[in-house]
Amino acid sequence: MRRIYLDYNATTPADPSVIDAMLPFFDERFGNPGSAHALGREAAEAIARARSQVAALVVCAFEDVYFTGCATEANNLVLFGRAAASDWRGHIVVSAVEHPSVREPARVLANRGIDVTVLPVDETGLADPDDLARAIRPDTIVVSIMHANNETGTIQPVAELAAVCRERDIPFHSDCSQSAGKIPVDLSAWGADFATFAGHKVYVPKGIGVLARRTETPLVPMLHGGGPGTRSARRHRERAVHRRDRARIRARGGIDAQRARSLASAERPAAHGARRGGRRIERSSGAAVAEHAQHFVSGSRRRRHPCKGARSSCGNRRGLP
Protein backbone atom coordinates (compact mmCIF):
# COMPACT_ATOMS: atom_id res chain seq x y z
CA MET A 1 0.00 0.00 0.00
CA ARG A 2 1.30 3.45 -0.92
CA ARG A 3 1.29 5.90 1.98
CA ILE A 4 0.67 9.59 1.40
CA TYR A 5 1.87 11.84 4.21
CA LEU A 6 -0.22 14.98 4.69
CA ASP A 7 0.83 16.04 8.19
CA TYR A 8 3.70 18.42 7.38
CA ASN A 9 2.67 20.89 10.07
CA ALA A 10 3.27 18.15 12.65
CA THR A 11 6.71 17.32 11.27
CA THR A 12 8.68 16.97 8.04
CA PRO A 13 11.19 14.42 6.80
CA ALA A 14 14.80 15.61 6.85
CA ASP A 15 15.81 17.03 3.48
CA PRO A 16 18.62 15.05 1.77
CA SER A 17 20.72 18.23 1.47
CA VAL A 18 20.42 18.73 5.23
CA ILE A 19 21.42 15.13 5.89
CA ASP A 20 24.39 15.50 3.53
CA ALA A 21 25.50 18.65 5.32
CA MET A 22 25.24 16.94 8.71
CA LEU A 23 26.70 13.51 8.03
CA PRO A 24 30.43 14.41 8.08
CA PHE A 25 29.99 15.68 11.64
CA PHE A 26 29.03 12.23 12.92
CA ASP A 27 32.35 10.63 12.06
CA GLU A 28 35.01 12.51 10.06
CA ARG A 29 34.54 15.97 11.56
CA PHE A 30 33.40 14.99 15.03
CA GLY A 31 35.43 17.54 17.02
CA ASN A 32 34.25 19.29 20.16
CA PRO A 33 33.67 22.94 19.17
CA GLY A 34 35.30 23.93 22.45
CA SER A 35 38.60 22.23 21.54
CA ALA A 36 41.46 24.43 20.39
CA HIS A 37 42.81 21.93 17.82
CA ALA A 38 41.91 21.82 14.13
CA LEU A 39 39.08 19.31 14.51
CA GLY A 40 37.50 21.46 17.20
CA ARG A 41 37.92 24.61 15.14
CA GLU A 42 36.18 22.97 12.19
CA ALA A 43 33.21 22.07 14.39
CA ALA A 44 33.09 25.61 15.80
CA GLU A 45 33.16 27.04 12.29
CA ALA A 46 30.29 24.80 11.23
CA ILE A 47 28.20 25.93 14.20
CA ALA A 48 29.03 29.54 13.41
CA ARG A 49 27.90 29.04 9.83
CA ALA A 50 24.62 27.48 10.98
CA ARG A 51 24.12 30.36 13.43
CA SER A 52 24.77 32.85 10.64
CA GLN A 53 22.24 31.17 8.39
CA VAL A 54 19.56 31.21 11.08
CA ALA A 55 20.28 34.88 11.84
CA ALA A 56 19.90 35.66 8.14
CA LEU A 57 16.63 33.72 7.92
CA VAL A 58 14.93 35.47 10.81
CA VAL A 59 16.85 38.76 10.73
CA CYS A 60 18.43 39.07 14.11
CA ALA A 61 21.99 39.55 15.27
CA PHE A 62 24.27 36.54 14.92
CA GLU A 63 25.23 36.64 18.60
CA ASP A 64 21.68 35.97 19.65
CA VAL A 65 20.82 32.68 18.01
CA TYR A 66 20.58 30.02 20.72
CA PHE A 67 20.33 26.43 19.59
CA THR A 68 18.04 24.30 21.73
CA GLY A 69 16.86 20.70 21.59
CA CYS A 70 13.41 21.64 20.29
CA ALA A 71 10.90 24.49 20.10
CA THR A 72 9.43 23.39 23.42
CA GLU A 73 12.79 24.08 25.07
CA ALA A 74 13.07 27.47 23.36
CA ASN A 75 9.59 28.47 24.57
CA ASN A 76 10.40 27.31 28.10
CA LEU A 77 13.73 29.14 27.96
CA VAL A 78 12.14 32.47 27.12
CA LEU A 79 9.45 32.26 29.80
CA PHE A 80 11.60 30.83 32.60
CA GLY A 81 14.61 32.89 31.50
CA ARG A 82 12.61 36.10 31.72
CA ALA A 83 11.12 35.09 35.07
CA ALA A 84 14.58 34.31 36.48
CA ALA A 85 15.95 37.58 35.11
CA SER A 86 13.11 39.36 36.93
CA ASP A 87 13.74 37.64 40.27
CA TRP A 88 10.71 35.38 39.79
CA ARG A 89 8.36 38.31 40.07
CA GLY A 90 6.14 40.17 37.66
CA HIS A 91 3.47 39.50 35.08
CA ILE A 92 3.33 37.48 31.86
CA VAL A 93 0.81 37.67 29.01
CA VAL A 94 0.20 34.65 26.76
CA SER A 95 -2.59 34.23 24.23
CA ALA A 96 -5.37 31.71 24.74
CA VAL A 97 -4.29 29.74 21.67
CA GLU A 98 -0.61 29.14 22.47
CA HIS A 99 0.97 25.73 22.04
CA PRO A 100 1.25 23.77 25.33
CA SER A 101 4.99 24.53 25.33
CA VAL A 102 4.04 28.14 26.14
CA ARG A 103 0.84 27.51 28.11
CA GLU A 104 2.40 24.96 30.48
CA PRO A 105 5.47 26.97 31.54
CA ALA A 106 3.11 29.92 32.06
CA ARG A 107 0.96 27.72 34.33
CA VAL A 108 4.01 26.52 36.26
CA LEU A 109 5.19 30.12 36.70
CA ALA A 110 1.71 31.11 37.87
CA ASN A 111 2.02 28.44 40.58
CA ARG A 112 5.32 30.03 41.57
CA GLY A 113 3.68 33.40 42.11
CA ILE A 114 4.03 35.13 38.74
CA ASP A 115 0.80 36.77 37.54
CA VAL A 116 -0.34 35.39 34.20
CA THR A 117 -2.92 36.97 31.90
CA VAL A 118 -4.35 34.75 29.18
CA LEU A 119 -5.28 37.03 26.31
CA PRO A 120 -8.57 35.99 24.62
CA VAL A 121 -8.86 35.63 20.85
CA ASP A 122 -11.86 36.26 18.56
CA GLU A 123 -13.84 33.60 16.67
CA THR A 124 -11.11 33.39 14.01
CA GLY A 125 -8.42 32.91 16.61
CA LEU A 126 -6.99 36.42 16.34
CA ALA A 127 -5.59 38.38 19.29
CA ASP A 128 -6.52 42.07 19.34
CA PRO A 129 -3.66 44.58 19.85
CA ASP A 130 -6.08 46.84 21.82
CA ASP A 131 -6.80 43.96 24.22
CA LEU A 132 -3.06 43.47 24.57
CA ALA A 133 -2.55 47.16 25.33
CA ARG A 134 -5.14 46.84 28.11
CA ALA A 135 -3.60 43.63 29.49
CA ILE A 136 -0.01 44.87 29.72
CA ARG A 137 1.13 46.18 33.10
CA PRO A 138 4.24 48.11 34.11
CA ASP A 139 5.61 44.90 35.66
CA THR A 140 4.97 42.72 32.57
CA ILE A 141 8.19 40.78 31.98
CA VAL A 142 7.26 39.14 28.67
CA VAL A 143 4.35 38.84 26.23
CA SER A 144 4.22 35.60 24.23
CA ILE A 145 1.93 35.37 21.20
CA MET A 146 2.55 32.85 18.45
CA HIS A 147 2.92 33.81 14.78
CA ALA A 148 0.90 31.01 13.11
CA ASN A 149 -1.36 28.61 14.97
CA ASN A 150 -0.63 24.90 14.69
CA GLU A 151 -4.31 23.88 14.59
CA THR A 152 -6.23 26.69 12.88
CA GLY A 153 -3.48 28.26 10.78
CA THR A 154 -4.51 31.71 12.02
CA ILE A 155 -1.71 34.22 11.53
CA GLN A 156 -1.45 36.77 14.30
CA PRO A 157 -0.72 40.46 13.59
CA VAL A 158 2.67 40.10 15.25
CA ALA A 159 4.07 43.43 14.02
CA GLU A 160 1.14 45.30 15.58
CA LEU A 161 1.29 43.24 18.77
CA ALA A 162 5.04 43.79 19.03
CA ALA A 163 4.53 47.54 18.46
CA VAL A 164 2.14 47.68 21.42
CA CYS A 165 4.85 46.10 23.56
CA ARG A 166 7.66 48.23 22.17
CA GLU A 167 5.77 51.45 22.94
CA ARG A 168 5.61 50.33 26.57
CA ASP A 169 9.14 48.88 26.75
CA ILE A 170 7.84 45.33 27.29
CA PRO A 171 9.65 42.32 25.72
CA PHE A 172 7.66 40.50 23.01
CA HIS A 173 8.16 36.85 22.05
CA SER A 174 6.56 34.95 19.20
CA ASP A 175 6.53 31.20 18.68
CA CYS A 176 7.25 30.95 14.95
CA SER A 177 7.47 27.17 14.84
CA GLN A 178 4.63 26.95 12.36
CA SER A 179 5.45 29.99 10.23
CA ALA A 180 9.22 29.97 9.61
CA GLY A 181 10.00 28.63 6.17
CA LYS A 182 6.40 29.16 5.01
CA ILE A 183 5.83 32.90 5.38
CA PRO A 184 8.35 35.68 6.08
CA VAL A 185 9.63 35.94 9.63
CA ASP A 186 11.52 39.16 10.28
CA LEU A 187 12.24 40.03 13.89
CA SER A 188 13.81 43.36 12.91
CA ALA A 189 10.83 44.50 10.84
CA TRP A 190 8.39 43.41 13.56
CA GLY A 191 10.46 44.89 16.35
CA ALA A 192 10.02 41.62 18.27
CA ASP A 193 12.51 40.66 20.95
CA PHE A 194 12.43 36.86 20.86
CA ALA A 195 11.23 34.16 18.49
CA THR A 196 11.13 30.37 18.63
CA PHE A 197 11.76 27.96 15.75
CA ALA A 198 11.50 24.19 15.34
CA GLY A 199 13.93 22.50 12.95
CA HIS A 200 11.78 19.44 12.37
CA LYS A 201 9.00 21.57 10.85
CA VAL A 202 11.37 22.71 8.09
CA TYR A 203 13.11 19.57 6.86
CA VAL A 204 15.75 19.44 9.62
CA PRO A 205 16.07 16.31 11.79
CA LYS A 206 14.34 16.20 15.17
CA GLY A 207 16.32 17.53 18.09
CA ILE A 208 17.10 21.04 16.87
CA GLY A 209 15.28 24.20 17.89
CA VAL A 210 16.23 27.86 18.09
CA LEU A 211 15.50 30.76 20.34
CA ALA A 212 16.44 33.98 18.54
CA ARG A 213 16.88 37.14 20.56
CA ARG A 214 16.96 40.44 18.69
CA THR A 215 17.55 42.80 21.58
CA GLU A 216 19.75 42.57 24.64
CA THR A 217 16.76 41.89 26.85
CA PRO A 218 18.06 39.97 29.88
CA LEU A 219 17.42 36.24 29.96
CA VAL A 220 18.85 33.86 32.55
CA PRO A 221 19.95 30.49 31.12
CA MET A 222 18.41 27.20 32.21
CA LEU A 223 21.56 25.14 31.67
CA HIS A 224 24.74 26.04 33.51
CA GLY A 225 28.31 24.99 32.95
CA GLY A 226 28.16 24.21 29.23
CA GLY A 227 30.06 27.28 28.11
CA PRO A 228 29.31 30.93 27.67
CA GLY A 229 25.83 31.75 26.47
CA THR A 230 22.27 30.90 27.25
CA ARG A 231 22.08 27.40 25.87
CA SER A 232 25.31 26.55 24.19
CA ALA A 233 28.84 27.77 23.72
CA ARG A 234 29.55 30.73 21.52
CA ARG A 235 33.12 31.49 20.64
CA HIS A 236 35.02 34.43 19.21
CA ARG A 237 36.05 32.18 16.35
CA GLU A 238 32.40 31.96 15.36
CA ARG A 239 32.19 35.72 15.03
CA ALA A 240 34.91 35.74 12.40
CA VAL A 241 33.04 33.13 10.38
CA HIS A 242 29.87 35.16 10.70
CA ARG A 243 31.54 38.35 9.48
CA ARG A 244 32.86 36.47 6.45
CA ASP A 245 29.43 34.99 5.68
CA ARG A 246 27.69 38.31 6.07
CA ALA A 247 30.14 39.91 3.65
CA ARG A 248 29.47 37.08 1.19
CA ILE A 249 25.71 37.52 1.51
CA ARG A 250 26.10 41.23 0.78
CA ALA A 251 28.43 40.59 -2.16
CA ARG A 252 25.91 38.19 -3.69
CA GLY A 253 23.16 40.80 -3.47
CA GLY A 254 21.68 39.12 -0.45
CA ILE A 255 19.24 36.39 0.38
CA ASP A 256 16.87 38.91 -0.98
CA ALA A 257 17.76 42.54 -1.10
CA GLN A 258 15.49 43.75 1.68
CA ARG A 259 16.38 40.93 4.01
CA ALA A 260 20.09 41.50 3.50
CA ARG A 261 19.61 45.19 4.28
CA SER A 262 17.77 44.35 7.49
CA LEU A 263 20.40 41.80 8.34
CA ALA A 264 23.22 44.25 7.79
CA SER A 265 21.55 46.58 10.25
CA ALA A 266 20.48 43.86 12.64
CA GLU A 267 22.53 45.25 15.45
CA ARG A 268 21.43 44.34 18.92
CA PRO A 269 19.10 47.09 20.09
CA ALA A 270 19.21 48.08 23.73
CA ALA A 271 17.66 45.81 26.28
CA HIS A 272 14.13 46.09 27.47
CA GLY A 273 14.09 46.30 31.18
CA ALA A 274 17.53 47.89 31.33
CA ARG A 275 15.78 50.72 33.08
CA ARG A 276 14.21 48.19 35.43
CA GLY A 277 17.60 46.81 36.42
CA GLY A 278 17.31 43.45 34.64
CA ARG A 279 20.45 41.35 34.57
CA ARG A 280 22.38 40.55 31.40
CA ILE A 281 22.66 36.91 30.45
CA GLU A 282 26.21 35.74 30.34
CA ARG A 283 27.98 37.90 32.87
CA SER A 284 25.43 37.56 35.63
CA SER A 285 24.90 33.86 35.08
CA GLY A 286 28.64 33.27 35.35
CA ALA A 287 28.75 35.01 38.70
CA ALA A 288 25.63 33.23 39.91
CA VAL A 289 26.91 29.82 38.92
CA ALA A 290 30.27 30.41 40.53
CA GLU A 291 28.54 31.28 43.78
CA HIS A 292 26.19 28.32 43.63
CA ALA A 293 29.08 26.01 42.85
CA GLN A 294 31.07 27.32 45.79
CA HIS A 295 28.08 26.81 48.04
CA PHE A 296 27.72 23.15 47.09
CA VAL A 297 31.41 22.32 46.84
CA SER A 298 31.85 23.60 50.37
CA GLY A 299 29.71 20.62 51.39
CA SER A 300 26.93 22.54 53.04
CA ARG A 301 23.84 20.39 53.33
CA ARG A 302 21.58 23.30 54.10
CA ARG A 303 18.65 23.44 51.74
CA ARG A 304 18.60 27.18 52.01
CA HIS A 305 20.88 29.02 49.67
CA PRO A 306 23.13 31.52 51.47
CA CYS A 307 21.94 34.28 49.18
CA LYS A 308 18.25 33.54 49.54
CA GLY A 309 16.35 36.64 50.44
CA ALA A 310 19.43 38.81 50.18
CA ARG A 311 20.40 41.02 47.32
CA SER A 312 23.74 39.72 46.15
CA SER A 313 25.65 39.32 42.93
CA CYS A 314 24.48 35.72 42.95
CA GLY A 315 21.05 36.98 41.97
CA ASN A 316 19.37 34.09 43.75
CA ARG A 317 16.61 35.64 45.73
CA ARG A 318 13.99 32.91 45.48
CA GLY A 319 15.88 29.65 45.52
CA LEU A 320 18.25 27.82 43.24
CA PRO A 321 18.04 27.87 39.47
Ligand SMILES: Cc1ncc(COP(=O)(O)O)c(C=O)c1O
Ligand atom coordinates in the same frame (compact mmCIF):
# COMPACT_ATOMS: atom_id res chain seq x y z
C1 LIG B 1 3.33 26.20 17.44
C2 LIG B 1 4.20 25.15 17.99
N1 LIG B 1 5.06 25.47 18.98
C3 LIG B 1 5.88 24.56 19.52
C4 LIG B 1 5.89 23.25 19.09
C5 LIG B 1 6.82 22.27 19.75
O1 LIG B 1 7.82 21.89 18.86
P1 LIG B 1 8.91 20.82 19.26
O2 LIG B 1 8.35 19.48 18.86
O3 LIG B 1 10.13 21.16 18.45
O4 LIG B 1 9.15 20.91 20.72
C6 LIG B 1 5.02 22.85 18.07
C7 LIG B 1 5.00 21.46 17.61
O5 LIG B 1 4.06 20.94 17.10
C8 LIG B 1 4.15 23.83 17.51
O6 LIG B 1 3.31 23.53 16.53
